[in-house]
């Protein structure tokens with residue numbers, strides 16, 4: 318199924334715009350999982366199974382798996398989501414960016430090895446560096462636009478001519494040129510609601526992946542006001558640490574579910 322079709326279906330069927338980010342950090346795992354060779358997979362499966370009915374998508378961040386030599390556990394985790402929660406799209410947060418020949422390998426890694434439904438990509442190297450992902454027309458290609466970190470302003474806020482900021486140019490390029498298959502989305506941080514509103518104005522109803530609520534302190538009401546579409550969708554609001562590490566005991570998954578529930582409800586109260 319096309320990523321966008323699956324995402325829209327999940328927005329409706331789950332009544333949720335929440336994306337749970339899967340950033341497993343072993344030092345914060347509960348004691349009963351510490352030291353197990355499959356700890357990353359088991360920890361993440363616990364979170365996924367406890368929250369799947371509350372989310373529109375999951376977003377594993379590849380660095381947390383690669384840093385622990387656990388790419389095999391990432392493969393198994395995504396296979397688990399597809400098998401147990403087949404209507405839940407998976408975004409591989411990899412922020413790839415390289416020349417076309419190398420990008421083609423990254424696209425194979427994301428979509429064929431890991432079987433992700435969408436990937437985050439850095440647009441800085443231009444259209445030909447993004448083309449190999451776009452060729453997978455049923456997969457989502459989610460381009461960094463206005464990132465949630467303070468240093469994002471160093472480049473993304475540069476005036477690229479006529480008062481247009483670099484992040485605005487990215488939004489315009491993606492909406493008007495790169496999105497021929499309708500499979501593009503943008504990353505815009507919840508820490509910058511004014512820029513979310515600018516991006517929404519430029520791209521119409523294109524979905525936005527919005528990290529920065531939860532641990533980074535982005536405001537849910539302001540984010541919804543700035544980025545929601547007329548039908549009350551259009552957003553994937555990601556929270557990772559605030560949900561993953563809500564508890565530290567054997568009941569960590571239940572604690573995660575409780576925070577996910579509260580976050581989903583806070584989002585829905587502002588739709």
Ligand SMILES: O=c1ccn([C@@H]2O[C@H](COP(=O)(O)O)[C@@H](O)[C@H]2O)c(=O)[nH]1
Nearest residue numbers: 338378464465528531532533556557558
């Ligand atoms: O601009 C960006 C782009 C990506 N991220 C990623 O989202 C999560 C946020 O985690 P929290 O624990 O909810 O802060 C993480 O995987 C980042 O790599 C982002 O934060 N900002």
